[in-house]
Amino acid sequence: MTAHANAPVFAEAPARSFRPGPAGTHITIRGLTKYFAGWPLYENFDLDIPKGKIVSVFGPNGCGKSTLINMIAGLVPIDSGEILFDGKSLKETKIGYVFQNYREALFPWMRTIDNIAYPLKLEGRSKAEVDRRLAELVESFDVKFDLDRYPYELSGGQQQTASIMRALAPGPEVLFLDEPFSALDYEMTLFIREKLQEVFMQTGTTMMLVSHDLEEAVYLADQVLLLTRRPTQVAEIIDYGDARPRTVDTLSEPGFVSVKKRSLDIFQREVRR
Numbered sequence: 139m140t141a142h143a144n145a146p147v148f149a150e151a152p153a154r155s156f157r158p159g160p161a162g163t164h165i166t167i168r169g170l171t172k173y174f175a176g177w178p179l180y181e182n183f184d185l186d187i188p189k190g191k192i193v194s195v196f197g198p199n200g201c202g203k204s205t206l207i208n209m210i211a212g213l214v215p216i217d218s219g220e221i222l223f224d225g226k227s228l229k230e231t232k233i234g235y236v237f238q239n240y241r242e243a244l245f246p247w248m249r250t251i252d253n254i255a256y257p258l259k260l261e262g263r264s265k266a267e268v269d270r271r272l273a274e275l276v277e278s279f280d281v282k283f284d285l286d287r288y289p290y291e292l293s294g295g296q297q298q299t300a301s302i303m304r305a306l307a308p309g310p311e312v313l314f315l316d317e318p319f320s321a322l323d324y325e326m327t328l329f330i331r332e333k334l335q336e337v338f339m340q341t342g343t344t345m346m347l348v349s350h351d352l353e354e355a356v357y358l359a360d361q362v363l364l365l366t367r368r369p370t371q372v373a374e375i376i377d378y379g380d381a382r383p384r385t386v387d388t389l390s391e392p393g394f395v396s397v398k399k400r401s402l403d404i405f406q407r408e409v410r411r
């Protein structure tokens with residue numbers, strides 16, 4: 139057969155095919171495997187996280203809730219598998235992370251306002267842009283405390299509010315929250331929860347929230363992701379579609395009560411397994 143000099147050149151076929159998630163998927167996890175000390179935590183784990191939704195992660199103690207979001211956020215290395223954000227790698231994706239331990243999350247040598255501005259400055263934004271973004275955040279979080287103070291001069295709730303503002307400052311595509319309320323009192327938890335819900339309603343940022351508190355997990359969620367004991371798999375994904383803003387009244391509505399009950403049933407089944 140004669141070879142043509144200008145015959146089309148085809149790229150080599152990929153070594154293996156990547157199975158995309160359904161329409162509306164933001165984060166696609168395929169074949170995720172992670173061992174700690176020779177024991178599997180995740181083995182060939184697949185998951186699709188929808189775009190513009192809040193997914194609450196709930197499951198038995200030590201099943202790997204924090205490790206899951208830490209692997210997706212790139213804080214913990216994976217042994218094998220693939221994690222893509224809208225088909226892009228983590229490096230090409232802007233993410234934010236809110237830690238449980240806010241006391242260690244903020245830089246103590248920087249005033250609170252400078253902590254919040256820090257990721258914006260890292261991005262090389264001009265002073266005018268930084269100031270505009272800070273003003274927006276102050277307004278949307280309805281900040282009543284003095285951001286010129288150092289973090290250690292603020293209450294725990296104020297520090298966690300600042301941590302969330304810092305994580306949201308650059309406008310992340312995905313926000314990860316690892317038990318953001320667990321070290322706060324109830325009043326502050328309610329306040330920050332409402333603020334988070336407001337920000338979500340304004341921005342539609344995809345969020346993954348790890349929570350130990352089932353009521354809190356369901357309250358904020360569009361989906362409750364229930365995990366099994368390790369080696370961890372998806373036990374069930376429960377959709378929760380009550381309208382936002384959700385309020386304290388939501389807690390006694392039939393939709394909320396039934397999602398919470400179903401989640402608890404699955405959780406107990408997994409704990410007893």
Ligand SMILES: Nc1ncnc2c1ncn2[C@@H]1O[C@H](COP(=O)(O)OP(=O)(O)OP(=O)(O)O)[C@@H](O)[C@H]1O
Binds near residue numbers: 174179204
């Ligand atoms: N760096 C590490 N080295 C060894 N084992 C680890 C490490 N990090 C986590 N693990 C183990 O992996 C498992 C999952 O931990 P992880 O903190 O992700 O679980 P979790 O579901 O968030 O836990 P909890 O409900 O207690 O908050 C636990 O058994 C934990 O001991």
